[in-house]
Amino acid sequence: AHRRARRVTTASTLVILGPTASGKSDVAMALAAAHDDAEIVAVDAMQVYRGMDIGTAKPSHADRARVPHRCLDLVDAGDEFALADYADAARRALAEIDGRGHRAVLVAGTGLYLRSITDRMEVPGRWPELRAELDARVEAEGVEALHRQLAELDPIAAGKMESNNARRVVRALEVTLGGGRPFSSYGPGIDTYPPVPFIQFGLQWPRPVLAMRISERVHRMLDAGLVAEVESLAGAPISRTARQALGYKELLDFLAGSCTLEAAIETIITRTRQFAVRQERWFRRDPRIRWITIEDDPVTAALPVLERAWQTSN
RNA sequence: GGUCGAGUAGCUCAGUCGGCAGAGCACACGCCUGAAAAGCGUGGGGUCACCGGAUCGACGCCGGUCUCGACCA
Numbered sequence: 001a002h003r004r005a006r007r008v009t010t011a012s013t014l015v016i017l018g019p020t021a022s023g024k025s026d027v028a029m030a031l032a033a034a035h036d037d038a039e040i041v042a043v044d045a046m047q048v049y050r051g052m053d054i055g056t057a058k059p060s061h062a063d064r065a066r067v068p069h070r071c072l073d074l075v076d077a078g079d080e081f082a083l084a085d086y087a088d089a090a091r092r093a094l095a096e097i098d099g100r101g102h103r104a105v106l107v108a109g110t111g112l113y114l115r116s117i118t119d120r121m122e123v124p125g126r127w128p129e130l131r132a133e134l135d136a137r138v139e140a141e142g143v144e145a146l147h148r149q150l151a152e153l154d155p156i157a158a159g160k161m162e163s164n165n166a167r168r169v170v171r172a173l174e175v176t177l178g179g180g181r182p183f184s185s186y187g188p189g190i191d192t193y194p195p196v197p198f199i200q201f202g203l204q205w206p207r208p209v210l211a212m213r214i215s216e217r218v219h220r221m222l223d224a225g226l227v228a229e230v231e232s233l234a235g236a237p238i239s240r241t242a243r244q245a246l247g248y249k250e251l252l253d254f255l256a257g258s259c260t261l262e263a264a265i266e267t268i269i270t271r272t273r274q275f276a277v278r279q280e281r282w283f284r285r286d287p288r289i290r291w292i293t294i295e296d297d298p299v300t301a302a303l304p305v306l307e308r309a310w311q312t313s314n
Numbered sequence: 315g316g317u318c319g320a321g322u323a324g325c326u327c328a329g330u331c332g333g334c335a336g337a338g339c340a341c342a343c344g345c346c347u348g349a350a351a352a353g354c355g356u357g358g359g360g361u362c363a364c365c366g367g368a369u370c371g372a373c374g375c376c377g378g379u380c381u382c383g384a385c386c387a
Contacts (some may be wrong), residue, residue: 050335165354246351
């Protein structure tokens with residue numbers, strides 16, 4: 001017996017990405033189930049929280065028993081968790097998968113988290129006490145004052161953001177003042193797209209069809225007991241990030257008595273639709289992504305393409 | 315049948331004394347480096363219910379018609 005000649009280039013990792021409700025999990029599952037050495041890595045900012053299963057459309061236990069899944073259920077809903085935590089966990093998972101001679105399939109809905117992996121982003125540290133000062137200064141002096149300061153310390157970073165975007169201005173100042181080097185020195189930013197050893201496929205739906213799928217899926221989540229799931233979370237502390245998850249935020253409002261269930265459901269659907277559009281906009285400017293147009297069944301449309309890529313990218 | 319109120323952007327509604335038609339949401343487009351299912355910016359969109367009248371000029375005033383709502387019979 002002889003093996004195929006090893007490629008000169010390094011093997012590429014497959015990425016399946018797309019907006020919420022695009023069917024990327026089903027496609028990934030179909031691909032991975034056909035290969036014993038495949039493991040799925042979730043690239044999702046909300047599926048990392050334990051106990052948030054229905055609303056985040058986390059893969060079923062049956063699927064997870066059949067194919068190993070990584071980067072799910074990393075922390076409790078009350079824990080702080082952010083980009084760098086995800087990047088660490090995902091890099092570790094990829095190394096482990098590689099170590100046992102397996103291959104990863106990334107399933108990505110959170111664009112920034114994906115970029116941290118594919119583009120090996122250097123994520124600056126955090127300086128909480130400095131951050132608190134800056135937040136207070138925003139209140140006292142206004143965002144523009146902080147933006148002017150940033151413009152002196154790091155003109156490149158300041159030029160890249162609106163002067164009234166408090167979140168970005170404060171973060172850039174935090175990093176520049178706290179770290180002793182300009183925010184912009186941590187990398188080229190996300191608007192450059194160098195070649196990377198990942199083959200990325202995006203699932204693209206006609207927007208009205210996706211909107212209908214979102215509405216149907218929200219109702220299916222409710223039938224599956226989403227309200228009870230949120231209720232059970234409401235007893236324990238929920239982190240700032242976890243509590244803003246779509247479906248959870250609105251149902252927490254409903255449970256607190258500030259709106260009717262019908263209004264909460266309407267809001268969930270609208271905001272999920274808007275989120276899906278934002279995901280599309282994030283992904284579609286990345287020229288490295290190859291798009292698969294889907295009309296009805298995502299698995300039928302995408303699996304042959306992915307199977308071919310799986311075979312040739314090894 | 316009568317009285318009163320309402321009719322303005324896809325939706326909910328502002329619009330002062332008659333002088334270029336407004337907001338919020340929705341929608342479209344763009345941005346994004348430790349909250350990213352978050353945050354920020356830009357934009358398109360109107361037969362002011364309809365018909366007529368007075369006026370240099372009407373969403374606004376006058377007359378009529380239609381629709382919806384409340385009340386009275």
